[in-house]
Amino acid sequence: MNQIVRMGDIRTSLIAKSHRQDAMATVFVSDRRSASRRTDRMPRVSSWGIPGHLRFARLAGLLLLAGSFGCKTEPDRLAGPSTPNAPYAAVLMVAPFTNESGVDMRPDLRASVSDKLVTSLNAVKGWQAVPLNRTLQAMRQLGIAEIQSVDEARAVLKAVGADGIIVGTITAWDPYDPPTFGANILLVADEGELQSSFETRMLTGRTGDAVPMASQSPKTLTDVVGDYDATRHDVRQNARDYARSHSDVTGGFDPPERYYLMVFDRWLDFSADQLVDALVQKEHHRVLRANDSPASSK
Numbered sequence: 378m379n380q381i382v383r384m385g386d387i388r389t390s391l392i393a394k395s396h397r398q399d400a401m402a403t404v405f406v407s408d409r410r411s412a413s414r415r416t417d418r419m420p421r422v423s424s425w426g427i428p429g430h431l432r433f434a435r436l437a438g439l440l441l442l443a444g445s446f447g448c449k450t451e452p453d454r455l456a457g458p459s460t461p462n463a464p465y466a467a468v469l470m471v472a473p474f475t476n477e478s479g480v481d482m483r484p485d486l487r488a489s490v491s492d493k494l495v496t497s498l499n500a501v502k503g504w505q506a507v508p509l510n511r512t513l514q515a516m517r518q519l520g521i522a523e524i525q526s527v528d529e530a531r532a533v534l535k536a537v538g539a540d541g542i543i544v545g546t547i548t549a550w551d552p553y554d555p556p557t558f559g560a561n562i563l564l565v566a567d568e569g570e571l572q573s574s575f576e577t578r579m580l581t582g583r584t585g586d587a588v589p590m591a592s593q594s595p596k597t598l599t600d601v602v603g604d605y606d607a608t609r610h611d612v613r614q615n616a617r618d619y620a621r622s623h624s625d626v627t628g629g630f631d632p633p634e635r636y637y638l639m640v641f642d643r644w645l646d647f648s649a650d651q652l653v654d655a656l657v658q659k660e661h662h663r664v665l666r667a668n669d670s671p672a673s674s675k
Contacts, residue, residue, distance in 0.1 A: 463503030464664040467540040470507035472524045478550040493649035530565040541566030552641035555607030558648045564599040
């Protein structure tokens with residue numbers, strides 16, 4: 378007569394042990410049979426209806442194709458702005474801007490505008506700008522807080538020994554979107570000294586002998602009036618072109634000038650670039666007029 382085994386005795390019962398061994402053997406045999414059957418089947422097909430290895434090859438081809446298009450646009454995205462050429466070689470300095478905007482501004486803010494103008498001048502081929510701290514040191518030695526006359530500009534220019542000095546006045550200051558910045562700048566220099574850099578006809582006579590050039594007192598040569606109001610269509614378009622040429626800064630912004638509209642310090646970068654570009658163009662025209670004048674043909 379078989380012995381009845383209680384549930385509590387299942388772990389120690391001999392019959393239970395034999396039943397567990399049979400069950401394990403059955404599972405093992407079942408796994409072996411399933412494995413042998415899979416070897417007889419067809420290659421596995423993905424849900425796309427394409428074999429797996431072909432599907433991965435197709436994905437790799439698409440990625441390579443997309444990468445080739447990306448490489449073509451990368452040089453254009455990183456292309457820098459065009460560098461303007463000056464009509465003559467000169468060492469220029471920038472005085473701290475005065476404030477006539479009606480907005481109370483700290484001296485360091487006005488100095489930052491001058492510093493940005495220095496950076497933009499150094500980007501012009503042929504021009505070299507004196508660091509702002511050197512100009513400020515010369516002004517302190519002369520006891521000049523702000524340059525408000527041509528005589529003061531002459532004194533600072535003589536102390537530093539540069540070819541010309543740019544004196545500026547801030548006329549508009551609104552840092553909120555859409556921003557506005559306005560400024561007037563004057564180039565004060567000795568016209569004879571600057572002219573010697575580009576007017577070769579006045580350096581030599583008909584026989585090739587050197588002709589001494591009379592030095593003149595520094596005076597205002599060129600003035601530029603800048604009004605960079607972001608609500609104006611032409612200013613907005615120039616800001617867009619400037620932002621596109623500086624894509625390393627504005628990457629990810631759409632439209633690209635949005636970054637400059639949001640950050641006023643960047644808008645000042647754009648404004649300083651526009652002021653210097655206008656100064657370069659005006660100096661080119663002034664040089665052409667000087668070359669075509671009757672005095673230059675003698």
